[in-house]
Structures are given as C-alpha cells and as structure tokens.
Amino acid sequence: MTRRFPLLLVVLLVLAGCASHQQDxxxxxxxxxxxxxxxxxxxxxxxxxxxxxxxxxxxxxxxxxxxxxxxxxxxxxxxxxxxxxxxxxxxxxxxxxxxxxxxxxxxxxxxxxxxxxxxxxxxxxxxxxxxxxxxxxxxxxxxxxxxxxxxxxxxxxxxxxxxxxxxxxxQVIAATPKPARPLSFYWELDQTYYSVTSKTFLGQVLARFGLTNIADGTDPAANGGYPQLSAERILQSDPDVVFLADTKCCGQSAQTVAARPGWNTLTAVKEGHVFPLDDDLASRWSPRIVDLVRAISADVTDAGK
Structure with missing residues (x-):
C-alpha cells in the first residue's frame, strides 16, 4: 500500500466486503x-x-x-x-x-x-x-x-x-463477549499519533463494542474528528488496548510500539493488547468493513479475558 502520510490520510478518511458477501x-x-x-x-x-x-x-x-x-x-x-x-x-x-x-x-x-x-x-x-x-x-x-x-x-x-x-x-457485535470492565483504547492512524474520535465513522463502529476512546474530549471538529494526540496524552491516558492501523504503510507493530520511549509502561503493552490491523480495511467503508469488525471483535475478546 502506498504510504499515506498523516494529513493525506486524514483527507482520504474525511473525503473518502467480506468475501462471503461478494458474488463470483x-x-x-x-x-x-x-x-x-x-x-x-x-x-x-x-x-x-x-x-x-x-x-x-x-x-x-x-x-x-x-x-x-x-x-x-x-x-x-x-x-x-x-x-x-x-x-x-x-x-x-x-x-x-x-x-x-x-x-x-x-x-x-x-x-x-x-x-x-x-x-x-x-x-x-x-x-x-x-x-x-x-x-x-x-x-x-x-x-x-x-x-x-x-x-x-x-x-x-x-x-x-x-x-x-x-x-x-x-451479529458479530452481539456475539462479542462484554469485558468485565469497560476497556479504553487508542486507535493509531500513523506514528505521529493521529487518531479518531467517536464522531467519526470508525469511532462509531468502535463505540458499538462499548469501548472508551481516549481521543474523545478533544475538539470533535478538529481535523474532522481526526485529532493529532501527543505521546504525553497517550501515556497519561494509559489505554487498555492499542489498535494499529499503520502496519502496512508504516511498519508499526507491537514491538515498535513497545520500543517507543515510555510506552513499555502502558497497560496495553504490558498485557500484550497491542493489535495490528489491515490499513486498508481500517480506512475504507466498503463491504469489507465486516472483516474489520470481526478483527476488532477478536481483539476485544482477547483483551477482555
């Protein structure tokens, strides 16, 4: 996938199926x-x-x-x-x-x-x-x-x-076990910490799982709901889960996240709840959104155990 640098990715998201759904x-x-x-x-x-x-x-x-x-x-x-x-x-x-x-x-x-x-x-x-x-x-x-x-x-x-x-x-959301306690999350669009609020398409999908978004509370109008957080903000929020939507474009992984200064103290890192996602699934609203929802369901189930 061609690299979508931060502001370009925001533009694509703001402007801009599951195989079982597709015909031959x-x-x-x-x-x-x-x-x-x-x-x-x-x-x-x-x-x-x-x-x-x-x-x-x-x-x-x-x-x-x-x-x-x-x-x-x-x-x-x-x-x-x-x-x-x-x-x-x-x-x-x-x-x-x-x-x-x-x-x-x-x-x-x-x-x-x-x-x-x-x-x-x-x-x-x-x-x-x-x-x-x-x-x-x-x-x-x-x-x-x-x-x-x-x-x-x-x-x-x-x-x-x-x-x-x-x-x-x-059906996928209904079948996803509810965690014993509400889980907070950080959704990463790229390694300069652009994220999504619950006002966005992706944020609303995630909200259906009952998760708490650490990017909320920022100005929802900022960048159309795609704010750039600071490392300090993320570390202070200490999310239970980190979703990486910058694996293909930017080579991010649980290992690269853990290597960031201070990030090894995050609950998500310590408990192994840094989850890589397919960048394309996470940036499109095609029928393959079902595949993304399934991936999030599996990650939430894992983190909620």
Missing amino acids: EASPAKPDTEAVFPVTIGSVTIDSQPARIVSLSPSATETLFALGAGAQVVAVDSQSDYPPQAPHTALSALSPDPEAIAGYHPDLVVTSADTNGLSAALAKTGTKTLVMPDAKTLDDAYAEFLDLGRATGHQAEGESLARQTRSDID
Whole structure:
C-alpha cells in the first residue's frame, strides 16, 4: 500500500466486503432485471446502464465488485488495490486528470469528491460523474451500497449487500463477549499519533463494542474528528488496548510500539493488547468493513479475558 502520510490520510478518511458477501467476481456482470433507467442519484441522472465505469475511490471499487458490477469497471485509481482483478491504473483520485480519465472512454465515473471541478470537465465529454462522499455512519455506508447498485443496474444486489452487511455486523457485535470492565483504547492512524474520535465513522463502529476512546474530549471538529494526540496524552491516558492501523504503510507493530520511549509502561503493552490491523480495511467503508469488525471483535475478546 502506498504510504499515506498523516494529513493525506486524514483527507482520504474525511473525503473518502467480506468475501462471503461478494458474488463470483470472475463471472460477467449480469444486468439486474429489476433495474429501471433512467435513475437519479443526488443531482446526477444516469440514462442507461453504464457499460464502462472508472472508479476513483477504493471503497467504491470494492463495492462495485461486491455488487457484481466488476465486468463494467474498465479502470480504477492507483489506490484501488482490491479485489486483485480490478483494472489497476496510475489514475490519481487526489489530483484527477480529466484527460487521462476520458482516455478510458467511461460513461460513468465514480469518485469520493468533485475535486478541481472534475464533474464539469468530464461533462464536456458526455461522461456522468457520481460523487460518493465519505460515509460518516454505518447507515451512510449501507446507503452508498444501495446507490451504487441503482447506478450500475444492480439494484437488487445493492439492497441485498446492504442488508447482509448490516446483519453480519450486528451479529458479530452481539456475539462479542462484554469485558468485565469497560476497556479504553487508542486507535493509531500513523506514528505521529493521529487518531479518531467517536464522531467519526470508525469511532462509531468502535463505540458499538462499548469501548472508551481516549481521543474523545478533544475538539470533535478538529481535523474532522481526526485529532493529532501527543505521546504525553497517550501515556497519561494509559489505554487498555492499542489498535494499529499503520502496519502496512508504516511498519508499526507491537514491538515498535513497545520500543517507543515510555510506552513499555502502558497497560496495553504490558498485557500484550497491542493489535495490528489491515490499513486498508481500517480506512475504507466498503463491504469489507465486516472483516474489520470481526478483527476488532477478536481483539476485544482477547483483551477482555
């Protein structure tokens, strides 16, 4: 995974499935017989089922393939690394080049933000742009599954995906043993101590496990809910659990955390409750959020013993 340095990662999170949910991604996408076009999503009207889609959002890319629309996707941005068969390119989502995108002759472009007037530029070539903004809640994520299903001619699949993802997450959380006492946690986005508050998408997911977030109490509006904590703040809070969402990008591990000055005194370090996570799962709101929830469940169960 390309390194997402602190502020870039915050931007991606603020702007910006489980395998059992996905249809056979190698199979050709079949139009949903219940789909009706034209469809209007927000301010965008899509006249007919798109045959050539460019995705400039890793979350959208994963969702499109989970819906069975993978055969319609002709190009994805440089950060869209899942599923493996997605048509990976050097297209940038942060600095999109309308000319480079138009070179793939898309009839629909899906992106997380209308950066630098992208939609207006593409409109000149007759291409529709569907902006799927960052999901602030799980319900927002489910709604995006529905919208992408409607936009691509897979309405029934979108409804099924949203329903199944919601059910799977609810079941995992309900089955997670509750710790004997409330556990506090520190969620690390990178080694400069950017974290998440409970006002964020990830923070709300974590709150469902009954955990106490040491990043709360800071200004929730700071960096959109992604504050930069200090080492002193973390050490004073002495979290029971540390979640590392910077393992692939930054090589962080329980060992590197324990080697930080003073961090060997943390309860999480002493009790072996520093848990590495998959950076990509922890930074996207695709159907694979179920995989992240399962990983957190296993870690909470371990820490609660």
